[in-house]
Amino acid sequence: MQNLRIPGPTPCPPETLGELSRQMINHRGPEFADIQGRIMERLKLFFRTQNEVYILTCSGTGAMEASIVNTLSPGDRVLAVSIGEFGERFALIAEAYGAHVRKLEFEPGTAADPAAVAAALREDPDTKAVLVTHNETSTGVTNDVQAIGKAVRAANPDVLYIVDAISSLGCIPFATDAWDVDVATTCSQKGFMIPPGLAFITLSPRAWRAYEQAKMPRFYLDAGLYRDYARKGQPPWTPAVSLYYGLDKALDMMYQEGLEQTNARHHDVAEYTRTRVKALGLKLLAEPRYASDTVTSVVVPEGVNAGQLLGVLNSDFGTVLAAGQGKLAGKIVRIGHMGIVDRRDIDAAIDALSAALDKLGYRQPAA
Amino acid sequence: MQNLRIPGPTPCPPETLGELSRQMINHRGPEFADIQGRIMERLKLFFRTQNEVYILTCSGTGAMEASIVNTLSPGDRVLAVSIGEFGERFALIAEAYGAHVRKLEFEPGTAADPAAVAAALREDPDTKAVLVTHNETSTGVTNDVQAIGKAVRAANPDVLYIVDAISSLGCIPFATDAWDVDVATTCSQKGFMIPPGLAFITLSPRAWRAYEQAKMPRFYLDAGLYRDYARKGQPPWTPAVSLYYGLDKALDMMYQEGLEQTNARHHDVAEYTRTRVKALGLKLLAEPRYASDTVTSVVVPEGVNAGQLLGVLNSDFGTVLAAGQGKLAGKIVRIGHMGIVDRRDIDAAIDALSAALDKLGYRQPAA
Structure with missing residues (x-):
């Protein structure tokens, strides 16, 4: 799916x-x-x-x-x-x-x-x-x-x-x-x-x-x-x-889940998303203290075409991320994590992102 | 149902x-x-x-x-x-x-x-x-x-x-x-x-x-x-x-049905509805030449309360008709026949209408 x-x-x-x-x-x-x-x-x-x-x-x-x-x-x-x-x-x-x-x-x-x-x-x-x-x-x-x-x-x-x-x-x-x-x-x-x-x-x-x-x-x-x-x-x-x-x-x-528990789950999943994105050597757009718990904006690295990245993610890895809008078109991709979402969904998305970047020839800078 | x-x-x-x-x-x-x-x-x-x-x-x-x-x-x-x-x-x-x-x-x-x-x-x-x-x-x-x-x-x-x-x-x-x-x-x-x-x-x-x-x-x-x-x-x-x-x-x-055939079916079902309503001794609101092929307005007979009639139809006969609106509130009930509808749906609705009227003590005037 x-x-x-x-x-x-x-x-x-x-x-x-x-x-x-x-x-x-x-x-x-x-x-x-x-x-x-x-x-x-x-x-x-x-x-x-x-x-x-x-x-x-x-x-x-x-x-x-x-x-x-x-x-x-x-x-x-x-x-x-x-x-x-x-x-x-x-x-x-x-x-x-x-x-x-x-x-x-x-x-x-x-x-x-x-x-x-x-x-x-x-x-x-x-x-x-x-x-x-x-x-x-x-x-x-x-x-x-x-x-x-x-x-x-x-x-x-x-x-x-x-x-x-x-x-x-x-x-x-x-x-x-x-x-x-x-x-x-x-x-x-x-x-x-x-x-x-x-x-x-x-x-x-x-x-x-x-x-x-x-x-x-x-x-x-x-x-x-x-x-x-x-x-x-x-x-x-x-x-x-x-x-x-x-x-x-x-x-x-x-x-049944409870509002506070739902809020806490979103915060946990968002933190997890940010951690995993950074571990790929990618930059986050949002200032850490204001980073959203429902969507994470990832800066598309130099040399990678955002449209191509989204296309490969969809066609080869069954993963649909969102494009940047307005001034940020082509500069970021966005990962949604709201509603019914858990860490496994994020693992799958970030693994796909990593593989798609590989496929497009992107090499993570040395730490 | x-x-x-x-x-x-x-x-x-x-x-x-x-x-x-x-x-x-x-x-x-x-x-x-x-x-x-x-x-x-x-x-x-x-x-x-x-x-x-x-x-x-x-x-x-x-x-x-x-x-x-x-x-x-x-x-x-x-x-x-x-x-x-x-x-x-x-x-x-x-x-x-x-x-x-x-x-x-x-x-x-x-x-x-x-x-x-x-x-x-x-x-x-x-x-x-x-x-x-x-x-x-x-x-x-x-x-x-x-x-x-x-x-x-x-x-x-x-x-x-x-x-x-x-x-x-x-x-x-x-x-x-x-x-x-x-x-x-x-x-x-x-x-x-x-x-x-x-x-x-x-x-x-x-x-x-x-x-x-x-x-x-x-x-x-x-x-x-x-x-x-x-x-x-x-x-x-x-x-x-x-x-x-x-x-x-x-x-x-x-x-698959075809637009002309769909139109013809609606016309047939509407004519059938009007015929069956009149056979109950009830009056139609619309002038015959302008009567709608998607909804029929039935004049509520003297001595019958429209709200009560709709309530009995729903609770006792599983049939939901619409109330009159505005100036016609309490004076008519409306039978919809649009979309996926055939004569059997109308038979069921009119049989229910007849039974509900009986239950409310309405007696059809002699022909």
């Missing part, structure tokens, strides 16, 4: 995949209300929130859009903290909807500096929202959302703190309420061990107050409709029913 | 459900490009278009939103032809994005009058787009999209003709290019025999010219990004991979 080691979609366990083949039911009937209610209740644990978590039928990008259009108005001043492609995407979405976006960028491989975020907020007291990516899969770096949040609140207690937790939630510790995050989003195909197609969003009371004033247009992604329909045990629009079946099972499994 | 007879999600055949449990692959890799290319090419037959058909990960409502935000600007004058709840929804979406919407409403149970649509267009020559629902599931009525299209073009050759073909395409004859439709949308859980989660959209050259001028904000649903990424065999955002597997198989099956 293929060793799919990209930062999502992640391989799914047979337990959740098996559920996907169940027959359809009426999404406006009592059976669906049971499933939706059970899922919404249990998602709260993973968001570590007391507020409701809504389920959207879309990708993570749709959820990012939802977090913006439900809380902001055209012309609102927004601080977009970017440490890579997904930070850029958050800024692009806000711009597409007419926000006045100021970008605060950090070098690829580094995390956002909380003091710099606070300083930027102090420079522009009219800022309505700060957009932050918790875990940047394009570089393999995790932002310190808690520390940034503290700095944000110290600089501007009323600002909306909007976090993309797509590739972290369920894998890397995240605490919506304790960290005073106003909008948090994630999706199905990363930590939740089911295929893509569902995304999740939660809004704080502060975010709901912003919702009442927000004038960006919205319909499919209107959080208020999700809130109103949730009272009836329904989603506003026809949902991706099969994925609800899978998610229900995935949540059983995640409860 | 439950007899799920609602206007979507429809029951899925084991062949497509079985595909949903396949393992994930890289949506940016060559295997996915193969699947996406094959599906996009074959979807053209069902839309009867030479233009590309794009696959969105969302419900049909998302596709309706896509058809508006990709072609229009705030302030644009739009004529929304409404024969029921989904016509209303189309108008609501356009209004949410700032269009100036004029509604042309027809009585529930009747279809839109092409001459009235043309007259409305002539009254307002600045109209940029006409929104039409091909098949209105809330009433069980099918609009004559071809005749409306002819009237529309005669009144205003440049107007955008935007059609929601969600509950018709693949079941009821539809011809995007021959009928000069500019934007057509549908989704996965109706005629395509797979669960909800995917929607499809195609744009004419006239619609693409409108796209270049359109100023409504869009990101997740930006058709231009779907077009650009399609050249690489990719979707812009992570797609609902499992549903692509199912769709690939469904298209095999639909090609």
